[in-house]
Amino acid sequence: MWHWSNVTESLPVVLRGFRLTLLATVLGSLVAAVLGLALAIAGRAPTRWVRVPVRAAVAFVRSTPVMIQLFAAWVLLPRLSVTVIGVGVLGVHYAAYTSEVYRAGIDAVPRGQWEACTALSLPRHRVWRAVVLPQALRNVLPALGNYAISMFKETPFLSVIGVAEMVHQANEFGSEHFAYLETLTLTAAIFLVASYPTSVGLRTLEERLARSH
Amino acid sequence: MPPTTGLSRRSLLSGAAALAGGAAAPALVAGCSRTGGADDLLASIKKQGYVRIGFADEAPYGFKDGGKLAGEAPTLHKAIFTALGVPELRASVVDFGSLIPSLNADRFDVVSAGMAITPERCENAIFSEPEFVSPTALMVRKGNPKHLSDLASCASGGVRVGVLTAAVEKGYAQAAGVKSGSITSLQAQQDGLDALVAGRIDAFALTGISLKWLAKTNADAPVEVLPAFVPVVDGKKQYSPGGAVFRSKNTKLRDAFNTELKKITSDPDRYVRLIGKYGFGTAEIPPKSLTTAALCKG
């Protein structure tokens, strides 16, 4: 039933997929981190014409499944490669989540800070860059890290549009060599080994940040 | 003390737990089964009056047409099993790559998907004699902009080829010299056409029969199916003959099946009457020289 030869033969294939998994996670997290901030700021825009569509778009993206978003993007954007689409959809999907985290962080900045900025006649971009964001972002970091880990565990969805990440490779090898047991167990092990220490590390970071405040 | 209204928390919790157990249990118990057994399959399916078949929802080999089971394999198998005294087919759909694993896991008794007979598959199951031959073809964008004809031309042209996961065309492409990096594995036939139209791949390699059916369903799509060719692997021509698949120990069923199958393949009129509407004509009838034993050896 369990053949170690399948493990040794499939390992290089699965690891090749893992490289793509990591790449997608890192790039997707960057997109989510940057886009999320932009969405959070836009969601607080003074004009309704910006605020309402942004909030509505974020709500729509948050309420629909990643897998269907991937399918839709795949068929609507034929010019983009599947990897770009994968990273883009993951990034946009998680940006919808991170924008809420940023919003909470921004809202937590005391009103007095905003009023002081008005009193000092600071230009808008200085208000954001020098006063509000540094305070808002400090506690956002652990949450962003958690979303990055979640994204890491959702990268297998990319296989449905043909991105050759880890699970795609595991499935292909498994179906060609009738070795599903070994390849899927190996894949699960790699996910666990990669994500568990990271989440423990994040939790310690979170506690340290909470204490230092 | 405020009066307790309707659902107290205790009953809510115990109710939830009972519901969880009650809901999950039948699904699990009914579904949890051991795999294994002895070969009295033919006798038992005759007794129960139905045989469980598995298919991959791949037109025109075995698929659901508006809820009804249709395609070359189910139609042929219905005729064969009826002749064997088993009037009913009960079908389950799985993806192509799981057909043989699911067969061996006892999810069903026969694979009715026109599966190509390959030596590797023969190691894990037994096939009937060939039901048809189906040479490979390429679907390309209309006008054949890359001037392709067969897999060898794809290799020399350095183009991207799409194949279905776990299907034989991947091996054919690699044997023809197409680099692994240029081969895209896709999940479904429609994905192949969409990818071709979108420009993600330059050619979609599948059996000519499947591609013609796919083009028919997508009549407006700017694609065309090139004439079929016979791929060569290690010097041997691959006619991609397809057959029914049984578990390795069900030899009695396989032999009875073959007897009835032979009656149909030796009668071209009957063959075309049964499955002509799916694109199988006299050209697809397997030559008598093509035997499963030889195909399994490779």
Next chain:
Amino acid sequence: MGDFIAALSHSLPDVGDGLLTTVEVTALGAVLALALSFALGLGTGSPWRTLRVPLRAVVEFFRGTSLFVQLFWLFYALPILGYQLTPLACAVVALGLNYGAYGSEVVRGALAAVPRGQWEAAVALNLTGWQRLRLVLLPQAWPQMIPPFTNLLIQLLKSTPLVSLITVGDITFRMQQIRAGTGDTRDAYLLLLVVYFVLAAAATSGMNAAERRAKARLGLGAAAARRPRATALERAASRGAA
């Protein structure tokens, strides 16, 4: 587009089946996840190490491996070991285990957030461990659990398209069949997005209503806040004036 709508109306019973299956998978998975959340949440918060440590490992395992891999493992790998579950059972078990593990953290956190004084008072009143939980701690922890549980439920609903990959006939699966029959990929996927959006909205409003009711019963909700409560001073004043 016209062809697609025609094919859609032609296969309406299949589409209905698909929607029902999606709801069924979501509901069954959620029920199992809820039960496991409490079982694992109480276990990982328990004072006994022999219970806490192994259950903690179980929780970390299901949180640390991807749901996708768990589902595929149950469907493809388990039969090789000799046991098989129906596709639906695979789906429910995978969803239940995965979201149960996440839910256990919600339960554990909510219970830990109940003021210690409540626990001490319950001990002082000679309530047994179970009575403490049932009568004092859980009722107060429960309203706090609802918002994170709502989030998890929506996430669970959004993971159900996954089951179409292991041939469970949910709405995604049916839509893929219609797509294959019509060749109209774009409309099929866009319609799917809308369907899931509507399902998620319905689930969210349902859970919000449940939250309001749970809070009202504890006198914490908005309705209770609206009811004017006389301060001690006002009560004394009205008594004096009478």
